[in-house]
Amino acid sequence: MSSLAIFVWIASVFLDTAGRLTFKSAAMTERETELQRWKSMLRSPWLWAGIICFCLEFAVWLALLSLIPLSQAVLIGSINIVVVMIAGRLIFHERLDGLRLAGMSLIAVGVALAGGFA
């Protein structure tokens, strides 16, 4: 992969992770009714930050596919799963058990093999 492709890939992982984490922050509001909950989510700056991340991610993913084969992009794109789980652990203190750690490690190894980093 060219250094431009690697840069675009990292940008895509960053935007995807940021989008999911901001959506999670926006979704964590508790309100009396479902309608009130949606109203408060729509007012949340987190939700709009997330929407901006996903719109940018759309363009960045297209940019990545214009640089590398689709088969390679979907494989190395799987690292999102691992990064989001690590971030969930750090920010929201989500649980990581043995099965999850094993799954995350396997995905990381797979990404390294497919990306030619191994």
Place this chain on the structure above:
Amino acid sequence: MSRARFYLVGFSALVLVDTWTQLSFKLASHQTGEFVMTTAWLKAAVASPWIYGAIAGYLSAFFTWMTLLKHAPVGPAFAASHLDVVTVLMLSALLFGEQLSALKIAGATCIVLGIVLLSLSESKDVTARATVD
């Protein structure tokens, strides 16, 4: 519709629309050409009909996912939402003549096994919660 049939149709639909989205993205990138940070490149992206195929795919995936989650356990649903890796890999070789090297196939195998482990862990979590409730 029986429960098993609902899952089968729902999960297949999800893999199908996710695969469609990725193929549309790749076809759109054929029309834009290699990425350069210019407005001309962005204009080419907006002008490509396939980009709207990708948008339609994202929207369909969202609604399929939401319908599926009403009934399906989150573990298998999570796995299914990532298993389009396999179909996209096969179709990118078939349609775009991409090389599937031994390294790529080894990588894909690790990734799929990893996704299966994660979905097992999600299923276990849900069972544990259901028992507490």
